[in-house]
Amino acid sequence: MGRREPCHRNSNHGDSTDSRAASDNHCRITWRDTLTMDLSQVELKKTVNLPKTDFGMKANLAQLEPKLLEKWRASGLYQKIRQSSAGRPRYVLHDGPPYANGNIHLGHVFNKTLKDFIVKSKTMSGFDSPYVPGWDCHGLPIEIKVDAELGSKKAQMTPAQIRKACRAYAQKYVDLQKKDFMRLGVFGDWDHPYLTMDARYQSVIAHAFVDFLDQGYVYKGLKPVHWCMRCRTALAEAEVEYENHSSPSIWVRFPLTSDAGALDAALAGRNVYGLIWTTTPWTIPANMAIAYHPKFEYSAVESNGPGSDVYLVATDLVQATKETCGWESSEELARFAGRKLEGAVFRHPFIERDSGGILADHVTLEQGTGAVHTAPGHGQEDYVVGVQYGLDVYCPVDVDGRLYHTENAVGRLPETLVGKTVWEANPLVIELLRERGALLAEKKIDHSYPHCWRCHRPTIFRGTEQWFIGMDRNGLREKALAAIRRIKWMPAWGEDRIYNMIASRPDWCISRQRMWGVPIVVFTCTGCNRMLTEKALLDHVVDQFMTGTADVWYEKTAKELLPEGTSCAHCNGAEFTKEKDILDVWFDSGSSHLAVLNEEFGLEWPAELYLEGGDQYRGWFHSSLLVAVGLKGDAPYRECATNGWTLDGEGKAMSKSIGNVVEPDKIIKQHGAELLRLWVTSVEFHEDVRISDTILTRLTEAYRKLRNTLRYTLGNLHDFDPVYDMVPAGEMLEIDQWILTRAGQLVERCRAWYGEFAFHRVYQALYNFATTDLSAIYFDVLKDRLYTAAPNARARRSAQTAMYRIHLALVRLMAPLLTFTCEEAWQHTRRPAGSPESVHLTLFPDPEELTAGLSAEHRARAANWEQLMELRETVLKSLEVARQEKFIGAPLEARLVLRAGSDVAPLLHQYGGDLAALFIVSEVALESQPAAGLSVRVERAGGVKCERCWKYTRDTGANPRLPTVCQACAEAVVEMLAGQTA
Template structure:
């Protein structure tokens, strides 16, 4: 007889092989065709609102792994919150203005910028940006991200630009917007001013020079034959030198060396003797810094003097204690220069080339002029020392090229005017990780103003008019009118229409008695664009609300979007635009290096989707400590795929063994569950609670670890393992079998929902194979709630103690198997002598002990002797081969095989079961 056909083996159409790269697109297509997102929004529309506001990625190029990690993390949160009963509209966004798009057109697309008008060039920028949006949108959708993809917010949209103008107007109305001449970060490669958020620091090799300035008027303190010594790593700024700064409280020494009398800070003497190779340096006298004020020195190569000033920024950490001061090329230089009434000289144009004001160097690129300047210093006898150093230097984070300080008229937002309110709001925000609060607070604490103007073409224009006296005009009337024009026509009209057509009809101003007006040509910083989204999106769209519950972005956004959003929101509302900030680290290669094409270590999300599937990528994100930098490589992804396989196999096993189970017809009551069934039930409740707690604190790795441990240890290695003896062997409607199926069905259903936010494709695929579910998608279900009954602790304690004893038995079986005493565990007879009263009591209270241990015989004895006895902490164990014959159906070794003459190969249990079956085609 073919006894295999009498077994109730697992049956399921849920495939063992995931084949995710092919199956996921089909699942996503079904989501779109069935309008899953729209149905979800309709289902939850009356529920409490939860808003995660999307920080807009830049619309340029394919997505990288950082983009993928960011959007996947957001999707985790929103899917969880939706399953937990919240209404979670998610509006994705894109940042579409700025230099990279201009550069892409001129370099990659070979657009000749000079042959186009500003309006024509902007039209091409818009066309390019929108194509990038479409490309990235499809790539984000492939990641399984659930969103209102048909209605995103895009910073170049007319409605967005209009709202941004309104926000600018509100800040201006409060007096926070002003124009001034200041030394700001300037990028010659971008030909534009930059804000601090657009600066990154990289190593740069620079000349290090020490220069002597001869005293011109010593004010009776210094003599004409004495010289002040400065140090700089930017020789190119010497044409703009107008002063030397010293500290009022420092002692300055007049040092005689090789016939020259040099003035330096006394604290720097030791270091300078080594650097300048002084042989016989002799201190003639010391002078307090304050005594040097208003002394003048001769510029080393121009016919003008440099004023000695007192500055608190002077230190003795490096240099000479006498600081070269060029008000047009340094922030501190600028401030002290204004204090002392110096000219703000900046003889470098927007491209980084010297102007006529830098006589002798005009037309040279600033950095390339360093050798010529040092050579001139040498010729004039002013150069004391030249060497080269490698140091951290400010770079344009877009072009990756060095920036300079350059004094130009710019528009600013005065952060200091509402800084206290920003700091107060920072304290009220919830931070993940906690150090984010300190990081943003430190950035805001010392910030004075924000340079918001850029000298580019592709962006939102600064909506300012000028009268005939060149005074800026910003009124409620002009702001409202420009905003409405942009809402109807878009911001391109600023560069297409005449100025008079951009003003309200009949507009008059005291600044233009003849009615002649001009307009600002600069555009706004792109961080002002994205930083306006709380007003342009959260306030403008009916389904959203400000403040958002969560902003989640990379850790670089403390200086970027987190900062600019806070600045603009506090300026106009007094409140932060977010309740919670979550930040994540960067994706690195397996060796912890930054990914780059040149190193060949880039792992592209599109490639992972094609090779392994998006759920593997999502599992990698979920398993990672994402708040720090995260490593990824092919080997790491293979490990993730193995963890995925174990989860999938558990799901498949559960599905296969409940194929003939109907929860409506076959479910047993809780009272009919055995103690071990109740243990798994209660264990599941703890898993549910731990998982939900982890989700609430955005700790996705704990979600995965908790479920994975439950599947691997509690289910696969224990409950499901011994349950096979019941599920396969007993009759279909056996009460014990139905009890186990009840536990398995409930367990599977909960696992599918618990993991649905992280593995949405796999869990939804499995959900389709689950019987008697009212929802056609797991994403329309509800997150399970833990039922931690007060009387469950006895079962939990009993079985946790049993698992400790079971581990000792399993170890003894493994040792016996290695010694060839037995083959499979069902060939074993296990004799156990408990070493403690507690262990003895526990084993004697355990029903079906042999079945639980998956052995054919178990005996509890008072004592066991012999060389083959193994002693553990709680048990002495002897493993031997079980006497008897193996049942050909259940494979148990027993002495009652053949007791029923009709079934000579079966044990009594199997014979009874087979005899009860209606046998068709089993011969």
């Protein structure tokens, strides 16, 4: 490393700040001048090497970020990252598709930013980590919105036209959301995202269904749904509005036909009845069971004195029932837990059918008798418990809400009811019950009841045919549970959560009576009413989706869709009808691993990681798992992580009605996306997280600190060229070696935390390092050396070398988090030759980069400095006392006299020469007289204050040509002036 010519050599390291201006001030002075000139005329202030950089203190992120985004786009940065990562080990985070409806909210920001942290940190850890974003485009919410937009026009439109309108609507929001996601600085293949409505994706979905069907998972069954008999349609939960409604409520008795003595000896030989209460008399014909709560207590009571009829009523409701039914007495003959009634047999009051005693947890004691009339064809809970007990989903009500004789019914519907609507049937049923002596009481009741959102008529629950995937077919449930055990869940409780869900969930109802989605590809033979389910035929149809989208199902006839000459295997008929239902949207998004983790996207199955909000245990994690286990035999992800909910500052959920919604757009406009990223960085993301003005203010300050840290290193490196100025680590000052070992530890810890996705720990560590290790200690101590030593002095170059290493490490270590700021800093950094144009093309620093060149002995000496730092705290406290007493102002006004015990005295003596600098005082004296621990005496510094370095020295004025300056400064100034012309 030779002598150089700072004035004339140009930097060839990119567009980094130059730098030479501070020196330029002196370029006009010649060497000859320094020998003769009156040095007292030199402006001393200009001989101080202050930091200098174009990297602004103010970020102006709102303006800067769009510029960087455009630069990245124009330079094809994402593609460059792909190229430079090619061949490295793969790490694929598969994106869960947000729903293409509405603007993005903070929850989206949270999730997408976390994904970006993972992808970027994996990339910088040496993985090839592509990111293909996607959107969920089908489904009811979009269809409803489009319905509303179309209004009355919809009636004249074909299904294919309506679907086109839905597609346009979804595309609009895909584009909108895409813009917002990109604005966050999330890197990904935004030009080629996956959409569930893509022709190719739709064909994957339909093929997946056909495969499920072909492998025997799928069956058609009955399930009660909300039904509007005026609109003659099933309604989704979102299409139901609850309004007040007046219903007849009735108390009905069912004679016990099984052995009463088995319940309790006291009941042997008595006339015992089950007693139910209902507000829907028309469902009595469909009664299949009476449900009791297993844990409630039930009483068998005599209603009218000794020897009269006995009723089984929940003990807590005996009194109320007695009053309602007008009983004269309620003598309790026996009392037992509800679980004893399981298996009891009752007789339907007017149909030739038994009604069994069953147990159900949904039974309550709020109203009625504690015994619930159970009609699986007419109620959700009745259905669920009915499935458990193997009850028929009996629904003798047609699409118009009229009762009719169904096939294979047990017991015959009374003819008086047949053909009547359920509302007409209510009084008739009541009359029938009264005739049979089964009606004990009747009362009007006003309650909230589901109504159709369109016609506002009351709806009913009606058992309808739906398509299901059987959880216990082919061992689907068992295989899914086994797969769950093999996945790494983060946090760990996720495993139990989804395990319990899968273990207890009912069969998957995959059909929807809707238009905007992927059709269930099945045909029915009009001749014999049998279904056409042959895989080869259905595949032929689905293949047409690949080019024409699933719209072809609606645009073509069955004949056009099916291969020519297709005929029914049973009746040889050639006429078929198309299935009308579409698939559940969860089946669509649950198939994303099939549609995306393939050659088309350059990805492999399965993914390494899924990361979504906790709601997705019931959603995408769940459906993806079932589709994958069903068709591929294993889970589509090896690891599964959850992020929490975003709440307001009080920990309350955000809602429009409360008005506590925090809009990401507003924050971005005000503070920049970087601040949102920093917020995501700062919190423990597995838990619910808060955001508020207080939090944003804190983060703004933290951001400034981190930014200023980079600014300060850049500013002090303005005249440092690593090629010429680097000091070998082994020759550096010990405190410089110390900070490098600290930085090395920081890098090591942060990299481990990145590996665990513990971004908040990275943040805390970085922030603490910046505030404490650097700003409060190292930089503060360094100022004297950096500012007052001659620019090329060995001690100053030593400090700059440490700063340079640290700067290069920090800017890369933070790049996944502060994506914009680090890129900006990278452009201002005098980078090593051959380093990439973008910080996002670099790898994380290695701890060894910080400490390279330090021997074990050097590192051991760094430990001495840890001790010295502890002593420094004690010293600072003493200085503070002196300051409070107005004895000193600036610490340089002080002279310290230290006395120490035998534990630290050797250390103090060893580093005696470094202590004044470390404590930033003018002089430190050590007294040999021992003291307990460390005793600090603060005195006024002796000597005269040097105008340049502000230290009090005894040699100030020693150089007559520079009378206001200490000897060291005088030498530095002369060297500087001389250096300009060498």
